[in-house]
Amino acid sequence: MTNGPGISRTPLPQGFKVSGVNSGVRRYRPDYGLIVSDRDAVGVGVFTLNECKAAPITYCMSLLPSKHVRAIVTNSGQANAATGALGRDNNFRMASQVSKQLGCLPHQILTASTGVIGKQLEIEKLEAAVPELCEHLSDFAEPFSLAILTTDLVPKTVSTEVKLSGGSVRITGICKGSGMIHPNMATMLGYLLTDAKLELGVADQLLKQANDKSFNMISVDGDTSTNDCAFLLANGASGVGLANDDDYKLFKDALEAVSQVLAQSIARDGEGANKLIEVTIQGVSDVATARKAARGITVSPLIKTAIHGEDPNWGRILARLGAEGIPAHELEKMSLTLQGHKLFDNGAPIDFEKINVRTSLRSDTIQIVIDLKQGKESVTAWGCDLSKKYVEINTDYN
């Protein structure tokens, strides 16, 4: 697998092209991006559970799942987070302008939007940029991945080839997200593209499974945006489908791996963050509670600041597990391992050389492993440390 950040060119699956232009909404940076498939693609999506859903979200929810998706258009810098009629109109104009240029129907075009909220979209600027957007198409993911960034420090792309029984297919993932966006809300956008031939129901199931083990397990701040969404488009351009259970398993694992690399890259790029925190709870019998607890650890300011300070503060982790509902009798049996050092087991702290553990915490990736010793399941969540820089970004944004 090729991890995008630091690598200049990320290949797209067959039949896909992308572009990114500056529409003038932002001053210099590309702010308008397009993903196009040269044929109808199966499209499925997962969307924010926030009751306050932005216009692009309600629009895409009404269209998906679909067998006729041709493109996804996304603007950044100024979010269409509106819920009223004007927000819906502007969103539909985004789709229909692109559909005219591509020669298809508006409802074949998906939309997403991220950036500052509080004003209506400058739709005229976006409209004027559509011809350029549809003309300069690239075989690599970068132009699109750059056009959708807001406070992100790095573009986030990844691509992998999967060898199935009928031949090879490619999965390419692109996303953005940095915790919170300029003044108003966080947005996480994910795009998974493949040239595999997938049936609609299978695609839907695969995206939900991958999402539950990746994007749904990251947190920078615990705030759920109104514009979050992740898409999977499968255009079948490779001519290769999932012929048997082995193919399904190979493709599922690859899609999950791509999603996890993207998810981790978002957590690592969290506003003001220096460290990626990976929390694994294993030996689990109650998966729902374990997921909640793992995510609870990644949002705890107590734990995030301790890790920022590179201190092996197992007490804060234990307290959070209890607060999230891990039962007392499990807490008394569990073990807690930080960067490979076991700090707590069977209800009692283990003497450790603090200097060794502190040294291991200088790493930019921090691994917390909790073993509940109850069952065979395991869950993993990702987050980041909490720094003064984070407070600065979200206090002084005007």
Added chain:
Amino acid sequence: MTNGPGISRTPLPQGFKVSGVNSGVRRYRPDYGLIVSDRDAVGVGVFTLNECKAAPITYCMSLLPSKHVRAIVTNSGQANAATGALGRDNNFRMASQVSKQLGCLPHQILTASTGVIGKQLEIEKLEAAVPELCEHLSDFAEPFSLAILTTDLVPKTVSTEVKLSGGSVRITGICKGSGMIHPNMATMLGYLLTDAKLELGVADQLLKQANDKSFNMISVDGDTSTNDCAFLLANGASGVGLANDDDYKLFKDALEAVSQVLAQSIARDGEGANKLIEVTIQGVSDVATARKAARGITVSPLIKTAIHGEDPNWGRILARLGAEGIPAHELEKMSLTLQGHKLFDNGAPIDFEKINVRTSLRSDTIQIVIDLKQGKESVTAWGCDLSKKYVEINTDYN
């Protein structure tokens, strides 16, 4: 009502005395406190819901409710947060040492503990301090209120007199809490004392009601401690009881008011905080969801940093309401008022003079009022802003 902070002497109800001494666990500050009633008191408590419960919590839970409470002893600086046998032994030694000195039974003595965790209690130091602790007793709350502080910047006491049909009774409240305690966990301790004659069941109900509208509605960081508890002791020394419904109502309101003053003082003294944030959701039909949403606003880093930056960022508040499950159709009707300025109503932002609203946000108390226009209930939660100082306190504590 006399609000404690800034006022040097807070009267205790009849029959109660307190003390506070330095046991040597902390270097200079008083670290061991005692509340004594000269007769058996009705005692009730509410305790942390964290599954990981410290030894003093499980001990007090096993004793309360009780009609025979004589004292509460509390140490600070080093928390007995242990859950094992040694933690339970040390806790019992705290209670039995005091009981011997007071000439009563160990199970008439309640215990609480707050401070650094990770080591066992230095019980010998505490033991040696018991004679002094039981000898120098004060009629004012201050010696105890100072002995229980950890990272708090101000002691927190309040006292009020309630005129009932049979005469006057006094309620005095003392608490501590500042969000997170030195290296390991937050602790909120609350003590409500009264000389009213209360039946056990009534006392229990009154404490639970007051707690639900005060301590249970504050948050500094969203982390639930293993040592949280609040007690109500009623020793009947005034000879006055709750003779009728009016008396009950008067007493209930006074107890609630005392609890709210204490709760607010904790939120205002949150680590690194400059501002108290008061969130009221009115026009509520679904109280449980509204409570969750109000608390969600007070824990949101997005909202806490915006208020720290004195920016009227209504979008972050709206997004959090949606994330907490306030239904979309209610969000489309609701109004949002910040410091008296209405910023959002009926699904649309209201044009406002940003400079006026920003000026009003310079206050040290920020009021957010959301009207859902659905029902007659209302809920209030308290929190504080999030500053770089907070990150510093919880990063560099070693």
